[in-house]
Amino acid sequence: xxxxxxxxxxxxxxxxxxxxxxxxxxxxxxxxxxxxxxxxxxxxxxxxxxxxxxxxxxxxxxxxxxxxxxxxxxxxxxxxxxxxxxxxxxxxxxxxxxxxxxxxxxxxxxxxxxxxxxxxxxxxxxxx
Numbered sequence: 014x015x016x017x018x019x020x021x022x023x024x025x026x027x028x029x030x031x032x033x034x035x036x037x038x039x040x041x042x043x044x045x046x047x048x049x050x051x052x053x054x055x056x057x058x059x060x061x062x063x064x065x066x067x068x069x070x071x072x073x074x075x076x077x078x079x080x081x082x083x084x085x086x087x088x089x090x091x092x093x094x095x096x097x098x099x100x101x102x103x104x105x106x107x108x109x110x111x112x113x114x115x116x117x118x119x120x121x122x123x124x125x126x127x128x129x130x131x132x133x134x135x136x137x138x139x140x141x
Contacts, residue, residue, distance in 0.1 A: 020064040026050045030065045036103045077128025081108050085130035093119045093133045
């Protein structure tokens, strides 16, 4: 089996999806505004898809209080420091600054403008 998508119940799905398209290289695959706002966005390789939606019948988590070590969305980056600075200029906030690790990887964690944790990672050895 393959993962089809990961769903995130958020308060502003259309705005969040647009930000992910503009700043994280994703593209909208499908969307609707009724009965609830929903956007399916795919990564640039068409390997991973997110469903960003708002279902008023369910609690919307306060992602800004979620420890990034509990859950985060990771993006491969060729230049973590440059992408970190670019995303900060686009409205993200820093959770952890770009950090080189002992294994040669470099990571940084930000929060998108809605508080969801995003990790940037450059792997010394690609994992997939």
